[in-house]
Amino acid sequence: MRKTPWIVVTLLGSLLLTGGCSTNMATGQRQLNMIGTSQEVAMGSEAAPQFTKSYGGAVPSDSIRSYVNELGMKLAKVSERPDLPWEFTIVDSSVLNAFALPGGKVFISRGLAVKLTSEAQLAGVLGHEVGHVTAQHIGQQMTQALIIQGLGIGLAVAGEQTDNDLLKVLGVGTTVGGGVYMLKFGRDQESQADMLGVRYMTKLGYNPTAQLQVMNVLAQASKGPRPPEFLSTHPLPQTRIRRLEKLIKEKYPDYNNLEKYPFYHQRYEQRMLRELARLPKAKHTGEQSQKPQAAYR
Numbered sequence: 001m002r003k004t005p006w007i008v009v010t011l012l013g014s015l016l017l018t019g020g021c022s023t024n025m026a027t028g029q030r031q032l033n034m035i036g037t038s039q040e041v042a043m044g045s046e047a048a049p050q051f052t053k054s055y056g057g058a059v060p061s062d063s064i065r066s067y068v069n070e071l072g073m074k075l076a077k078v079s080e081r082p083d084l085p086w087e088f089t090i091v092d093s094s095v096l097n098a099f100a101l102p103g104g105k106v107f108i109s110r111g112l113a114v115k116l117t118s119e120a121q122l123a124g125v126l127g128h129e130v131g132h133v134t135a136q137h138i139g140q141q142m143t144q145a146l147i148i149q150g151l152g153i154g155l156a157v158a159g160e161q162t163d164n165d166l167l168k169v170l171g172v173g174t175t176v177g178g179g180v181y182m183l184k185f186g187r188d189q190e191s192q193a194d195m196l197g198v199r200y201m202t203k204l205g206y207n208p209t210a211q212l213q214v215m216n217v218l219a220q221a222s223k224g225p226r227p228p229e230f231l232s233t234h235p236l237p238q239t240r241i242r243r244l245e246k247l248i249k250e251k252y253p254d255y256n257n258l259e260k261y262p263f264y265h266q267r268y269e270q271r272m273l274r275e276l277a278r279l280p281k282a283k284h285t286g287e288q289s290q291k292p293q294a295a296y297r
């Protein structure tokens with residue numbers, strides 16, 4: 001039996017009823033967004049199991065999984081959208097990536113986690129992804145897609161497509177021929193997510209320069225034979241680094257005060273790196289599947 005394409009119906013409903021212009025709580029900007037919170041949550045919950053599976057499943061270690069989820073939850077709770085059903089998953093993949101689905105489902109790969117050296121850096125990565133969710137970047141991208149693909153939506157309404165097909169059409173991410181399709185964020189969205197990530201991590205007392213260190217980790221890895229997958233969905237232009245440097249200098253002039261803004265290297269070593277080293281090799285290496293494709297450029 002074919003599933004009712006409820007997403008289509010609800011999206012069209014909000015499109016017609018609300019017009020979708022509102023002020024985002026995290027960024028303070030007016031934005032056109034036709035994806036309401038309940039739709040975000042439904043889409044994220046629907047796509048999350050597929051995402052986890054296509055990246056080798058969750059890492060087979062209770063202690064690592066709870067370490068990541070606990071830190072993520074702390075960041076989410078100091079964000080502007082603490083009440084979403086947040087969930088932070090570390091996937092058993094050696095690719096370097098982190099990503100977020102609408103509604104608060106956030107992922108980091110084991111391949112990226114192993115390159116980090118402090119809890120503050122992990123907070124930077126997760127905080128950045130939380131920022132994409134609180135700023136509703138995915139909803140905005142999808143709204144644009146909805147406008148562009150009005151015809152496709154019309155067909156979907158006619159009952160020819162399932163929710164799953166629609167998620168595919170909208171590029172939120174699902175497995176297609178072994179590759180994962182993901183939205184590619186814009187440069188300004190990346191900078192905004194960086195800024196929000198720094199906001200959340202410093203609220204918890206983490207050193208904001210850890211966010212810059214993460215960019216160096218990614219920049220270094222991009223010189224190797226396999227550029228980090230992260231960079232195909234989260235572009236890293238020089239402007240992003242410069243904007244972040246400026247923000248840190250202006251807003252956190254005492255960033256060098258390590259008592260006020262610690263990194264927690266040791267705790268990361270104990271709770272992440274040592275534990276990861278004990279596990280068998282990552283299930284997913286990304287070598288068989290095609291490179292993730294960005295749906296929009």
Ligand SMILES: [Zn+2]
Pocket residue numbers: 128132185189190193233234
């Ligand atoms: Zn990003």
